[in-house]
Amino acid sequence: MELHVVINGRKDLAEQLYQQLREAIESGRLAAGAQLPPSRLLAEQLGVSRKTVSDTYTTLTYEGLLIGKTGRGTFVNAHALRAKQLQSATDLACAANLAKWQTLPSPMRHPTRDSTLRYEFIGGATTRSLFPQDEWRRCTQDALRRAAQNSGFYSQPEGLPALRSAIAGHVAFSRGVNCRDDDIVVCNGAQQALDLIARVVLEPGTIVAMEDPGYTPARLLFEAMGASVACVPVDEQGIEVALIPDGTRLIYVTPSHQFPLGMPMSLPRREALLARALELGAIVIEDDYDSDFRYEGRPTHSLQSMDQWGMVAYVGTFSKSLLPELRLGYAVLPPVIHGAVLKAKQLTDQHTSTLAQWALAKFINEGYLLKHIRRCHTVYASRRERILSRLAGDLSPWFDVVPSVAGFHLAALCKVPVNIALLIELARQVEVGLYPLDVFFHQTPVRSGLIIGFGAIETLDIDPSLDKVRTILQQIG
Structure with missing residues (x-):
């Protein structure tokens, strides 16, 4: 690596080297x-003895600034840690706003690779081994060839025409979404789609x-924008529409799962929701985050x-059907907000990576996506049945499962008092990685339980891990 060190004269060589390295680390x-x-190479470049460099490295290692790794x-x-702080946050005029953001929780934050447990029941994660690496590699190579032929200009904020066309066909076929290519804006995951609409x-x-x-995360996003969030209870049919307050401008729901x-939200409740939105003049965000996977009943x-009135913005993602790391999502927008969202997208990040867009367009058009979804569906159905x-x-003495027909997580409510923490x-x-349900309650009374994801855990690991959970439950009463 390039290391900028300047040695002046022939005095205090070790001290000069020490001070410059320490300052470089702290800054x-x-x-x-x-x-x-290596100490020999740096000594030759600086024109000093190797012992001078070695002694400096030793001192900085003793102080905890450097670490030696054998071989x-x-x-x-x-x-x-950096020893110097250029300015304290409390000195800034925006200190209160910084504090507000810094104190926000980070719900659903996935563990790093190093902190992942052997058995993970985390929601929203997929199995890496199921991802079709060979097919995706071919699509990425094709994307690289296309990128090499481009003009070098920025791309369209709404997304590549090829991908928008592929998405329109996919959601019309799989979810009955009524849209044209021009209704779609490609985003960096569903979370950005929520941000842009809000x-x-x-x-x-x-x-x-x-x-x-x-x-x-949606509630925190809306609150961070200064909105007043009305948390409306749900029952077995979905959101209790009658409790949506007057003056509501935006309604966020997850009706399919x-x-x-x-x-799922019942048909009468869906009809009531649309009627209420029309009455209020409100936009409805339909977050259809994982309904590619359905196991029971009619679609x-x-x-x-x-x-029928152009009020619903349909938000989807490929994080659940493919990989979260791809950060590819989309919004099917009603005409009334389409132009404004497009301007917001352009001002926010210009456009989503075209390389990923070209690859995904080919992946969908070649039939790889539907093939992958069918393969995952079989695996997820097996895992779901085992957990159920x-x-x-x-595990029935402790938990009751909430009936669910789609997705790849289940909610298990406590039947008896359990110290979930x-x-x-x-x-x-x-x-064993378990995750609480209570973090998703805000104003309605908390119902204790677990959210059990089965996208990331291997099928053969389910029974051994749940055996451990049962043993712990027996021990803690």
């Missing part, structure tokens, strides 16, 4: 984890109605397909 010019040159070299300690619809103080329990409980069309069997069997803590000690 961040030498980033955490960066490898330093690999000397690195900046990843845990070393930006153009909301003003500080305006009312957003959403399900409670519900998707906490209510998040997090899992039940239900999207809420958007029932919309255990929840109806030896202790259960989760003890489960982590035996490499």
Whole structure:
């Protein structure tokens, strides 16, 4: 690596080298984890003795700024903290706003690779081994060839025509969505779609109605924009439409697979929701996050397909059907907000990566996506049945499952008092990742339980991990 060090004269060589390396580490010019040159090479470049460099490395290692790795070299300690702060946050005029953002929780944040447990029941994650690497590689290679032929200009903020056409065909076939290519805006995941719609619809103080329990990142997003979020209870038919308050400007729902409980919204409730939105003049966001996977009953069309007045913005993602890391999602927008959302997208990030867009367009058009969904459906159905069997069997004294027909997570409600926090803590000690349900409740009374994802855990790991959970439940009573 290039390391900028200047030695003046022949006095205090070790001290000069020490001060410059320390300052580089503390200022961040030498980033955490960066490898330093071997002592022999640096000594030759600086015209000093190797002992001078070695002694300096030793001193900085003793102070915790460097770390030696046998057989690999000397690195900046990843845990070393910058000693100097250019300015304290409390000195800034925006200190209060910074504090507000810093205190926001991070619900549903996935663990890093190093902190992932052996058995993970986290929601919203997929199995890496199921991802069709060969097919995706071919699509990516094709995307690289197309990118090489482009002009070098920025692309369209709404997304590549090829991908918008592919998405329109896919959602019309799989979800009955009524749309044209021009109705679609390609986004960096569904979360950006929510952000863009909220930006153009909301003003500080305006009312957003959403399900409670519900998707906490959406609520935090709306609140961060200054909206007043009305958390509306749900029952077995979905959001209780009669409780949506007057003055509501935006309604956020998950009708196909209510998040997090899992039940679908009934047809009468959907009709009532559309009627209420029309009465209020409100935009409805339909977040159809994982309904590619359905296991029971007849398929239900999207809420958007029932919309006769142009009020429903349909939001979808490929994070659940493919991989979360791809960050590819989309919004099917009613004409009344389409132009405004397009301007917001352009101002936010210009456009989503065209390389990923070209690859996904080919992936859909070649039939790889539907093939992959069918393959995953078979695997997820097997995992779901195994978990349901255990929840109806030896885990039934503690939990009741909420009936669900789609997606790849289940909600298990406590039948008896269970210390969920202790259960989760003890489960982590035996490499089982469990996740609480209560973080998704905001104003309605909390119902204790677990959200059990089965996208990331291998089928053969379900029984051994749930055996451990049962043992812990027996121990803690």
